[in-house]
Amino acid sequence: MSGRHIGDVILDLQNISLRFGGVKALTNISFDVREHEIRAIIGPNGAGKSSMLNVINGVYHPQEGTIVFRGQERRRMEPHMAAMQGISRTFQNIALFKGMSVLDNVMTGRITKMKANFLEQAIRIGRAGREELEHRRKVEEVIDFLEIQHIRKTPVGRLPYGLQKRVELARALAAEPSMLLLDEPMAGMNVEEKQDMCRFILDVNDQFGTTIVLIEHDMGVVMDISDRVVVLDYGKKIGDGTPDEVRNNPEVISAYLGVAH
Amino acid sequence: MFYREAGQFKTSYAADQQIFPITQDRVGVLLILAFAFLAVPVLFNEYWLKAILIPFLIFSLAALGLNILTGYAGQLSLGSAAFMAVGAFASYNFMLRIDGMPILVAFALGGLSAALVGIAFGLPSLRIKGFYLAVATLAAQFFIVWALTKFEWFSNYSSSGVITAQEIEILGYRFVSPEAKYLLVLAIVVLLALAAKNMVRSSVGRAWMAVRDMDVAAEVIGIRIMHTKLLAFAVSSFYCGVAGALYAFAYIGTVEPEGFNLDLSFKILFMIIIGGVGSIVGAFLGAAFIVLLPIALDVMVQEWLSGFLSPSISSNLQLIVFGGLIIFFLIVEPHGLARLWQIAKEKLRLWPFPH
Numbered sequence: 001m002s003g004r005h006i007g008d009v010i011l012d013l014q015n016i017s018l019r020f021g022g023v024k025a026l027t028n029i030s031f032d033v034r035e036h037e038i039r040a041i042i043g044p045n046g047a048g049k050s051s052m053l054n055v056i057n058g059v060y061h062p063q064e065g066t067i068v069f070r071g072q073e074r075r076r077m078e079p080h081m082a083a084m085q086g087i088s089r090t091f092q093n094i095a096l097f098k099g100m101s102v103l104d105n106v107m108t109g110r111i112t113k114m115k116a117n118f119l120e121q122a123i124r125i126g127r128a129g130r131e132e133l134e135h136r137r138k139v140e141e142v143i144d145f146l147e148i149q150h151i152r153k154t155p156v157g158r159l160p161y162g163l164q165k166r167v168e169l170a171r172a173l174a175a176e177p178s179m180l181l182l183d184e185p186m187a188g189m190n191v192e193e194k195q196d197m198c199r200f201i202l203d204v205n206d207q208f209g210t211t212i213v214l215i216e217h218d219m220g221v222v223m224d225i226s227d228r229v230v231v232l233d234y235g236k237k238i239g240d241g242t243p244d245e246v247r248n249n250p251e252v253i254s255a256y257l258g259v260a261h
Numbered sequence: 262m263f264y265r266e267a268g269q270f271k272t273s274y275a276a277d278q279q280i281f282p283i284t285q286d287r288v289g290v291l292l293i294l295a296f297a298f299l300a301v302p303v304l305f306n307e308y309w310l311k312a313i314l315i316p317f318l319i320f321s322l323a324a325l326g327l328n329i330l331t332g333y334a335g336q337l338s339l340g341s342a343a344f345m346a347v348g349a350f351a352s353y354n355f356m357l358r359i360d361g362m363p364i365l366v367a368f369a370l371g372g373l374s375a376a377l378v379g380i381a382f383g384l385p386s387l388r389i390k391g392f393y394l395a396v397a398t399l400a401a402q403f404f405i406v407w408a409l410t411k412f413e414w415f416s417n418y419s420s421s422g423v424i425t426a427q428e429i430e431i432l433g434y435r436f437v438s439p440e441a442k443y444l445l446v447l448a449i450v451v452l453l454a455l456a457a458k459n460m461v462r463s464s465v466g467r468a469w470m471a472v473r474d475m476d477v478a479a480e481v482i483g484i485r486i487m488h489t490k491l492l493a494f495a496v497s498s499f500y501c502g503v504a505g506a507l508y509a510f511a512y513i514g515t516v517e518p519e520g521f522n523l524d525l526s527f528k529i530l531f532m533i534i535i536g537g538v539g540s541i542v543g544a545f546l547g548a549a550f551i552v553l554l555p556i557a558l559d560v561m562v563q564e565w566l567s568g569f570l571s572p573s574i575s576s577n578l579q580l581i582v583f584g585g586l587i588i589f590f591l592i593v594e595p596h597g598l599a600r601l602w603q604i605a606k607e608k609l610r611l612w613p614f615p616h
């Protein structure tokens with residue numbers, strides 16, 4: 001991973017606590033993400049990893065704590081605002097638009113960048129038509145990048161699981177995000193698919209400088225591709241550092257790495 | 262003629278993004294339009310124009326409206342007929358109360374009034390979904406018909422809310438003959454259908470479908486759910502409202518609020534179920550089917566079965582066939598006739614070598 005210049009902190013989470021009724025999903029968690037880095041979040045099932053991503057892009061609103069993104073503290077933010085600010089994501093359980101083609105799914109990823117109103121779109125004059133074309137061009141770049149040209153007109157529901165995951169990544173990338181949140185992008189994939197996905201994640205990070213926050217179960221993958229790792233267990237942070245530091249942290253070993261999963 | 266894309270390689274995204282990318286489709290649509298505008302008024306008699314083709318076009322428009330809301334944006338509605346009523350009564354009042362109001366403007370204002378009412382009744386969709394939303398739109402259906410009957414101002418104090426639509430006159434030309442009315446309705450429906458087609462293949466249409474398919478993901482991508490749903494209610498109700506205005510002004514002439522009852526709402530819902538949920542052409546296929554089915558059944562019963570069936574059975578036959586078809590489409594082909602048509606086209610595209 002040469003040539004990448006890891007920058008300053010762009011996302012800083014301080015003392016985040018999130019509860020669902022009596023369930024403490026996250027307890028007093030602090031960590032930061034630096035520009036251009038690949039930051040992994042690991043931990044056993046139910047540790048609060050997905051909840052953490054949901055806090056970052058405004059799907060969940062923590063009861064306590066502060067979030068500073070690009071120097072701005074946010075109080076309560078809705079998901080579409082996070083999208084506007086350049087945060088994209090994929091989901092643990094694929095959340096594609098099943099009734100639409102691959103192309104339309106990826107085009108939808110550019111929605112925050114499209115300016116024509118519905119009346120202009122209804123009569124397709126002026127910028128509405130122009131915009132569709134411009135954005136189509138950009139979307140085709142993403143489609144080429146992820147090597148899914150051959151399925152662009154296929155309804156996503158008909159695709160195998162591994163490809164669906166890739167289309168979901170394409171949809172997230174279409175927004176040209178500055179920060180990409182990936183929730184178990186390789187879960188359920190075979191070895192080859194995992195390798196492809198790893199390569200894409202590294203390429204995105206390398207070529208576009210996208211900051212990546214990644215949840216992954218495959219420890220081999222995590223140790224290979226991430227710059228720093230946060231370890232969660234039962235909603236608490238039990239480790240934070242480079243892959244090597246985390247690997248040698250006794251608390252982490254006993255809580256997570258030691259047990260088979 | 263062969264129906265296939267072979268040889269039609271798209272060398273630019275512009276070509277691929279045309280409204281009808283396949284040449285045969287483009288030609289087909291142009292032929293149908295030429296036929297509808299030029300041949301139909303000459304070939305069909307007054308009965309066909311007045312009793313079949315005009316209502317077919319008007320119902321297509323209403324079904325198109327419902328399909329935008331239900332098929333594309335995924336919000337089930339049982340209030341289509343009520344929004345038609347708003348369009349009809351609003352257009353009537355704009356004509357009545359404003360001197361020199363051009364009729365086309367009155368239709369548009371009727372549609373806009375329906376859009377506003379649609380937004381108001383769409384507000385529950387921000388909190389509730391599916392079955393519960395359907396119940397909320399059902400409330401809209403009953404409330405609107407009740408209000409139009411109860412407040413006599415809407416019908417200019419006529420008895421039981423009956424209104425007689427004003428004559429259609431545009432730039433001094435009076436649309437009295439069935440041919441003239443048919444052509445006017447056709448022109449309006451074609452324009453609005455093209456606009457709908459454009460919307461559903463643009464970002465607004467993609468936003469509707471995204472909200473329909475997976476609203477959490479839609480929001481995370483940057484779609485404003487509230488705005489998107491309410492826009493669907495507004496556009497859908499606008500289409501229903503204009504359809505209602507045409508229903509009063511170009512079809513029935515004299516209407517009462519009760520004419521826009523729940524039965525009619527269901528009829529429009531059946532049109533999109535049979536024609537194809539989430540398809541523009543499906544709205545037309547479904548409307549054609551439901552307008553023509555009773556007529557076809559009548560003819561069949563009279564020609565072949567009049568000796569065998571008692572009249573009570575034959576009058577119920579329609580309902581039985583209807584019910585059977587709805588169940589068939591719901592279970593076997595939820596995407597309706599439009600999907601069957603598409604499958605036929607895919608087969609044709611591969612014919613004669615199916616592999």
Ligand SMILES: Nc1ncnc2c1ncn2[C@@H]1O[C@H](COP(=O)(O)OP(=O)(O)O)[C@@H](O)[C@H]1O
Binds near residue numbers: 044
């Ligand atoms: N929307 C929710 N409502 C209630 N409880 C939730 C919700 N989301 C997550 N939780 C709870 O929060 C805890 C952490 O879940 P999650 O973040 O999905 O863990 P992970 O992704 O690490 O497996 C779990 O106990 C889970 O049941």
Ligand SMILES: [Mg+2]
Binds near residue numbers: 049050051092
């Ligand atoms: Mg999870």
